Amino acid sequence: METAQTDVKGTIKDYILREFLPGESPDSLDDTTPLITGGVLDSIATVKLIAFLEERYGVQIEPHEMNADYLNFLPDIASLVESRQAQS
């Protein structure tokens, strides 16, 4: 559902802003912001994000998904979580 997707993405965006971009305006982070390749999420931040997603949404991120191919953009992260939720 459209609303659910926005909620997931919005929550993830809030988490990233709060944890890794303190003081940043929410406008700076949008669907096209490269999070990993753009230096917003380094390797440790990525691990923390994954732990957050797994705990908050009760999903399992597969080891092969823990990189820029799956986690570089907000919509991709939200889709990953959504599709994992749909499976369980």
Added chain:
Amino acid sequence: MSTLSALLRHSAQTYPDRPAVEDPDRDSVITYREPEARSSDIREKLIRHGVRPGDRVGIYAPKSAGTVIAIFGILGARASYVPVDYGAPPQRNAGIFEDCSVRLAIVAASLVDGFREAWTGQSADTLEDLGDDLLLVRGVDPGERHAPASDGEASPDEVAYILYTSGSTGKPKGVVHTHKSALSFIDWCSEVFEPVPDDRFSSHAPFHFDLSILDIYVPLKHGATLVLVGEEIGKQPLRLGPLIAERRITVWYSTPSILRLLAEYGRLDQLDCSTLRFVLFAGEVFPVKHLRAIKKLWPEPRYFNLYGPTETNVCTYYEIPSDIPDDRTEPFPIGYECSGDRAIVVEDDERAVAPGEQGELLISGGSVMRDYWNLPERTANAFFVDADGTAWYRTGDVVWQSAENGYIFVGRRDRMVKRRGYRVELGEIEAALYRHPRVTEAAVTSVPDEENGVLIKAFVTLSNGSRPSLVEMKRFCTEQLPSYMIPDRFLFHDSLPKTSTDKIDYQRLKELA
């Protein structure tokens, strides 16, 4: 055995069928006879394309059995290898290769276009396909005169490798090590860890990081197996734990950051890593609560704190006691001299301090570097030569000597910090920030941080216009610096505080933040 090449040759003769290098990423295992034969092949190609004794050959590729073989090919040609961080901006790597005028470079096929674009010298043509996704590429003509290529063995005083580390003025500097200085450390490892052919060593560190010297040469010296841990998987605790268990690693060597990640996120309680006999760590202080955590999950191995800047490799060591009292918070000592080195602690005027007093740690002996590549003044400043003519390397680390536990690390004298074990000169970050078209002033400071070890803050003044976002600044930084050098915080000011001599007042900045 007095050269690194001799180590491989000896093992190839003694253990031809034992596994030498395993590459889980590519699902491959090669036995000792292979690297010996294939590196000879590479050696011949290098010589055919002009490599002479004393030349430098760059390596710009992820770790693989192919790059290990390439290293021995280079050493076999009596040249030295210059490994770079393939994840760093291509300009930075090209700059390193230019700095030491590599005659040739071995570049991963997937990275060669980016490299060529950044290379400002004559065209970096592909000369050969070396297999394993590696290409041999033209570098520069160093313009040095040498004896023609010889079949002879390198002398131990010849340069084996140059490792570039962060430079405070913005340009990385090359730490030059000979076969002799490398072996001074490696031979000590043989004594203290007593490796056997059944040992399986992890290779977690990238080859441009000096932890790799132990990783590559110690197992190969003893007919043991080197298990490569790819750079990507090395940052993912959920994949790293299973790899350590499945590959039955017996000796693990990494920075404390990685061990901490494994303890916190690696789900180690679900894995059997009982093959581990040694856990070695180096590169930064290991907060005791995190050390305690990994020891709880992996109680059986012996743990060693290894200390030493790239300039000396490991020069002191300390074995962690098997029981750590619950209330201990004080980090463990850096311990006792090793690798054929001696240590002294001096005050500003280079006089030895009274026992137990704080001062700068100076190191002299077998494992100390030859010099910084082509930086005679920097090199001279880095050493203190005493009345007997002995040269002591100034580590820049403040320590004191305890009565029973060797040297205790206190902190740095200067503007260098460790991030995930990597050296970060705050000055190098400033130099990068100044390359931003709108930055007029930049000052970078660091504060210790409970969570992350260290927090790097960049204070910046801009020319007119709207303030860039944090996201934009970080993105700019990824184009200039390796990821571990990107500041955690950016603070924008109209102007930065100055001292009476008009220099940036770092003290005030630290107070402001």
